[in-house]
Amino acid sequence: MKWFVNLGIQFKSKFPEQNPEQETADLEKGKQLFLSSKFDEALYHLDNAVNSGFNSTVYELRARCFQKLNYHYKAIEDFDKVIEDNPLEFSYYYSRAVSKNAIADLSGQIEDLHNCIYYYKKNKNIETRILQNLETDLKIAGNYVEGVKNTITSVHNISYHEIKNLINECLLQIKKIKLRTRRFKTPRTTESIQS
Template sequence: MKWFVTLKTTFKDKFFKSNLKKNFVDLEKGKQLYSTSHFQEAIIHLDNVVNYEFDSKAYELRASCFQKLEHHYKAIEDFDKVIEFNPLEFSYYYHRAVSKKAVFDFTGQIQDLHNCIHYYKKNKNIEVGLLKTFETDLINAGNHIEKLKYNISSFHHNSYLEIKALLNDCFYQIKKIRLKRNKIRTPFRQIKKKGYQL
């Protein structure tokens, strides 16, 4: 009986190691195909990875592939899983907001942009270009909500006033981030003007 347990354990270990190796190969192949814009083929390899185990990188890549192929509902599902695994990464919220916009879920887009900005402000490398992108997306989403406000009484269980408050908070947070960024940069400019070396 002991030999059977040993044989079973050995078989399980070999099977597990071979699957890990296969997952690694599939993930790398998926990355390679994604980088060469072969999204449909990349999804096949990434499916193999996520069917065997949870791998946030595989879900993230597969979500991006779905987005490129305009399968936005599937992209949203995969970004949901990635965000569940790492809820502090602002870029995941932004990418999911892009797909929500594509399926006309403007309330969801605004909520994701709000979360994106919330976690982005904790980032040490603030880029003006990204803030402008967030702001532009919020303005566009707000314009869509304004057009719909007379036709729909509630947007995905949120009232118009709640959405407007969320939009205003987003713009306020962006303003705070810009002010903070300018405060940090100002002393360095003053030092350079006076001729001091850093």
């Protein structure tokens, strides 16, 4: 019976004690190192913060470190957790799409860009820079799809028409957002109507 009690003690010691102050210190140190482009060192501190428990901010920052170091599969895993925690934030989908593009997951990339646009439309602060980035990424993906049109099913396990339709739908949504924002940005006064 003593072995059973000892087993419980060993098992308990494998899990780190949660220390909020240490997690905060590791997160802050990780942020500083990330901003200084010291990504390997930042990962060390962010890993320590992750081991203290789930914190969406830590996972997001760690995912960005993984991207900078070209560890895109790990970045996708962390962005999955961040999106699960806050599925309405459009920027997380865009960031994950960047990593999916890097690993040649074309359908995953386009689906994430589509989700990014969907949640972006619900955002009150429309930034043209974000729309331009989305549009550029979609056009590049569209050109790529045209280049591999005959082999896309065997390479990416998705039909040409399916991916092309999704890209076109995304581009159409961006165009609608741009038109809507132009209408609200240009105030119509009586002077402009009379001119």
